[in-house]
Amino acid sequence: xxxxxxxxxxxxxxxxxxxxDFNLDLEPGELIGIIGPNGAGKTTVFNLITGxxxxxxxxxxxxxxxxxGKRPDQIVSLGIARTFQTIRLFKNLSVLDNVxxxxxxxxxxxxxxxxxxxxxxxxxxxxTRERALELLDLMGLSEQANWVASSLPYGLQRRLEIxxxxxxxxxxxxxxxxAAGMNPGEIAELMELIQWIRRRFDLTIILxxxxxxVVMGICERIKVLDFGETIAEGTPAEIQNNPRVIEAYLxxxxxx
Amino acid sequence: xxxxxxxxxxxxxxPLRATYESLPSPVRRWTMPALLVVFFxxxxxSPSFLNLYWQQVLIYVGINIILTASLNLVNxxxxxxxxxxxxxxxxxxxxxxxxxxxxxxRWGLGAYVxxxxxxxxxxxxxxxxxxxxxxxxxxxxxxxDYLAIxxxxxxxxVKSVLENIDAIGGPRGFMGMQKLTSVAWVYVWVVITIxxxxxxxxxxxxxxxxxxxxxxxxxSLVSVDTRKVKITVFVLAAFFAGIAGGLFAHIIQFINPxxxxxxxxxxxxxxxxxxxxxxxxxxxxxxTVYTVLLELxxxxxxxxxxxxxxLLVLLMIFRPYGxxxxxxxxxxxxxEERVESVAALMARIRRKREAVxxxxxxxxxxx
Numbered sequence: 001x002x003x004x005x006x007x008x009x010x011x012x013x014x015x016x017x018x019x020x021d022f023n024l025d026l027e028p029g030e031l032i033g034i035i036g037p038n039g040a041g042k043t044t045v046f047n048l049i050t051g052x053x054x055x056x057x058x059x060x061x062x063x064x065x066x067x068x069g070k071r072p073d074q075i076v077s078l079g080i081a082r083t084f085q086t087i088r089l090f091k092n093l094s095v096l097d098n099v100x101x102x103x104x105x106x107x108x109x110x111x112x113x114x115x116x117x118x119x120x121x122x123x124x125x126x127x128t129r130e131r132a133l134e135l136l137d138l139m140g141l142s143e144q145a146n147w148v149a150s151s152l153p154y155g156l157q158r159r160l161e162i163x164x165x166x167x168x169x170x171x172x173x174x175x176x177x178x179a180a181g182m183n184p185g186e187i188a189e190l191m192e193l194i195q196w197i198r199r200r201f202d203l204t205i206i207l208x209x210x211x212x213x214v215v216m217g218i219c220e221r222i223k224v225l226d227f228g229e230t231i232a233e234g235t236p237a238e239i240q241n242n243p244r245v246i247e248a249y250l251x252x253x254x255x256x
Numbered sequence: 257x258x259x260x261x262x263x264x265x266x267x268x269x270x271p272l273r274a275t276y277e278s279l280p281s282p283v284r285r286w287t288m289p290a291l292l293v294v295f296f297x298x299x300x301x302s303p304s305f306l307n308l309y310w311q312q313v314l315i316y317v318g319i320n321i322i323l324t325a326s327l328n329l330v331n332x333x334x335x336x337x338x339x340x341x342x343x344x345x346x347x348x349x350x351x352x353x354x355x356x357x358x359x360x361x362r363w364g365l366g367a368y369v370x371x372x373x374x375x376x377x378x379x380x381x382x383x384x385x386x387x388x389x390x391x392x393x394x395x396x397x398x399x400x401d402y403l404a405i406x407x408x409x410x411x412x413x414v415k416s417v418l419e420n421i422d423a424i425g426g427p428r429g430f431m432g433m434q435k436l437t438s439v440a441w442v443y444v445w446v447v448i449t450i451x452x453x454x455x456x457x458x459x460x461x462x463x464x465x466x467x468x469x470x471x472x473x474x475x476s477l478v479s480v481d482t483r484k485v486k487i488t489v490f491v492l493a494a495f496f497a498g499i500a501g502g503l504f505a506h507i508i509q510f511i512n513p514x515x516x517x518x519x520x521x522x523x524x525x526x527x528x529x530x531x532x533x534x535x536x537x538x539x540x541x542x543x544t545v546y547t548v549l550l551e552l553x554x555x556x557x558x559x560x561x562x563x564x565x566x567l568l569v570l571l572m573i574f575r576p577y578g579x580x581x582x583x584x585x586x587x588x589x590x591x592e593e594r595v596e597s598v599a600a601l602m603a604r605i606r607r608k609r610e611a612v613x614x615x616x617x618x619x620x621x622x623x
Contacts (some may be wrong), residue, residue, distance in 0.1 A: 018461055050477055076479040090470035092582060093463075096598060100460075101467045105479035107460045111488050114459035115452045121459065128460075129592070134601050144600050146595050168479050 001064075003028050003172055003204050004049075009058035011041075011048055018044045020228045022058070026172070031198060031205045033219035035212075035239075040225040042084055042208045047173050050082055051075045062172070081170035082162045085177045085208075091150040095160055098149050099132040102167035103236060107251040122151060132167060138200075139163040155186050159193070166197065172204045173197075179211045187211060191218055216240070224248065292447060299396040299443040311439055313551055315507050318442030319500045320543035322449045324527040325536055326496035331454065331525070332533030333462065334470030334489050336395065337404040339475040340411030341497050341524045345412065346516035348498025349505040350424060356506070357432040373436045377445070377502040379566070383514055384498025385491045387414075392490035396483055411518055414465075429512025437507040446504060449496050450588070458590050461488055466534070502622050519561065526568045529578050531569030538580030546581075567598055 002025040009022040019041040024255055026032065034042050049052045049060055051072040060067040067075055081102075089217060090098050113121040136145050139159055144152060158178060165173060175194070179187050198205055209215045214239060215222060216236040224232040224239060226248040230237055239245055278283065292535060323341060330338045355376040356369050365372060394406045419427045456462050464485040466474035476482050505511045524548070531542020546564075553560040571578065591597060 005410075052473065071409050072476040073479050073481045076477060082477060084474070088474040090467050090474070092470060093466055097463055097466070101463045101475065101480060104460055106480065106499055109460070110462060111456070111492075114461055115455050117455050121455075125459070126592070128600075129601065130605065133598070133605050137602070137605050141604055142606050146598055164478055223340070234306075249439035 002026050003030075003063060004163065005048075005061040007059050007061075009045070009060065010056050011044055011053060012056045015152060017088050017228050019048065019055075019225075022225075022228075022230060024223070026204055026206070028072060028204055029198075029202070030221065031194075031207065031219055033207045033215040033225065034219040034223050034225060035209065035215055035233075036225035038226075041178055041228040042225055044228075045225075046176055046206075049075075049078060049174065050129070056134055073105065076168050076170075079169070079171035081165035081172075082170045082174035083098065083158075083165050083176055083178060085180065087161055089149040089157060089161060089164070091148070093149060095136065095147050095149055095152065096129075096132055096145045098160060098164050099135060099167045100128055102164045103128050103132065106169060107230060135163055135167055139166075154181065155189075158182070158190070162193070162197070166201060170201075170203065172206070175205060175207045175209075176207055177207055179214050187214060190214070194218060271450045279471035282439075282563050284364065285401055296440065296443060296447075300442040302439045302612075306439075310509065314439050315437055315442050317527050317547045318446045319503050319507075320524070320527060320547050321446050321540050322496055322500040322503075323524045324531060324543040325449055325453055325539040326493045327524050328528050328531075328533065328536070328539045329456075329465070329489055330493045331528050332535065332538075333457065333465045333469065334486070337400065338493075339404055339518065339521050339525065340391070340407035340409075340414075341493070342516040342518070342520035343407075343411040343414040344387060344494035344497035345501035345504065345520065346418060346511075346513070347384040347387050348377075348380035348501030349511050349516070350380075350418065350430065350501075351498070352502030353374040353430055353433050353505045353511060354424065356434065356436070357378060357430075365395040369434060370436055373441070373506070377499050380502040381495045381498035383493035387595065388491040388494030389487070391494075392487045395486050395490065408518070411516075411521055415513045415517060418516075425512070426514035427513060428526070429510055429515075431510040433511075435507065435509055437503045442503055445499060449499070453492075454588050454590070455497070456492065457536065458593050461485060465489055469534075469542075480489065501562040519564075522568065523564055524561070526564045526571070527570060527577070529571045532578030532583070533576075535578075535584050536579040537583070538578055541579055621622045 004024060006022060006024040008158040009019060011019045022045060026140045034045065036042055044053070048055045049067065051067065051070050051074070055068060057198075058068075061082060062075075062078055065078055067078075090101065107124050109118070109120045109124050112118070127197070133142075133145060136142055139162065141156065141160060141163060144156065149157065149160060162175075162178070178194070179190055182190060194205065194207070195218055197203060205213065207219060219236060222234065222236055222239045223230055224242070224245050231248060234240045234242070276287065279287070301312070306314070323345065327338065330336050356373065360366065360369050360372055360376070373555045391403075391407055391410055395403055398406060418424070424430050458467075464475065464480045464482075467478075468482055468485060487497055501516075523562060527542040527546045528539065529542075529547055531540070532538030550560060550563070553563055554564070586594070
């Protein structure tokens, strides 16, 4: 049974058709890439899956749960986490707090338990603190736990964003251009990191990326969007030789 | 971010802290509770060595600390701009006063009113907390300036509703309260308020509140139930404002709707931004400094009411983070949350991982 099943997903911004008839069946453990020129609707697909927008049409099923109409926090609690194209950390908060905030739905004590420091609060907080620090340690951020997030260098901010997504305990991870703004060395490190967290946390991953090196290097399957339409789908080798893809990226003359 | 520093403060605080750090740990653990008890005894005995005027100033300082700390939760920690805090204060003041003046005596409890005072305050706070929902629900869909207008409207609605209920005096106001608020009572409520708010701030809900200020969309996308957090914050802020209102009513013994106008809300705003957003220590500092300042400016008469709004404008331009913005007094940070505790735990976790020698792709052990 697929982890994620998307049928006929369509979204309009006013008169603009951002995504049209998008379909996807994602098997557990798969790593697929979504590519396409700017404005092709890639990020919109992520926003539709995570409940930021409500689709005009179509259905999204995640492990049998219908996601359409659910709030983002409910969707995240079901096990879908994401990162952002432009980094969206909680800039003025500590690295540790950034990760702990992502455990909001995994903690169950109530407001009175917090205000009166009841045993349940003490227990869950201790557990969360430890889990968050363990995760930071795994992600190579152990030295920076007390830092303010905005003071991290760019590469570490990207890594913290991934750590924060992992802290929600996802089954499905959506990465939105994680390699944006990275140099070749950092990109190689990132590719290694993505494959490692996939094994370590047993994840299914959808990756939006402009860096062909990343997509072709680690994705098993690729979908190509252009103007909201799916124009091609297949293995990296198939995509590289697909005339429609070449046309979308390089223009018609290049094909002819 | 630019943060102000105060060399003259650290010149005094550094030696004090050094002395404190040199104490053995059981002594350190009990220093704070012991100080709280000592201050309580001083507050209890204050009528014997302070004249009525200074007692009253202290009481106002305490009431303002409660108002400021609770509004800071909304404006500082959550980053909304509520300008109607006096509306919640009014609800607490009227409910508590009606209880002590009418309800308790009518139930034949007239003699016990001084003992039932905390109950009246709590019920006043609960009533105010309930009205906090009036602002909480619009906040689901409205942010920033628009929500500020909702809170402004709330303040005005409360005032005109009170002016139009003749049974509680209408515009003439409500009186007959005994002078039940003492320095000791205010002290106790301040300590309770700061303790409870501190616990909340360093919890899942407190962090959720901060994340809404930082980036609301991102916070809901890392599983924060923003609605639940907003309800919690608005209701609790209103609750404590209600408590402050009850205390206020039982010191001046006469309340009218004008006492809870937008001017009062502005005062609280000034104290929040003067002390510093996102800081309970800042709230204590801001409320104290501003209250004392207004007393010192008494000779200016009506003109002193220009000082507040003017100060607010200047603060927002030149010192948007206030005296203590985003920082906290060390004793207000729970022990396990302090920087060195976190670092120690981190070191332990790292040693544990290195013992198992699980490889990570990011070289976590090398740096």
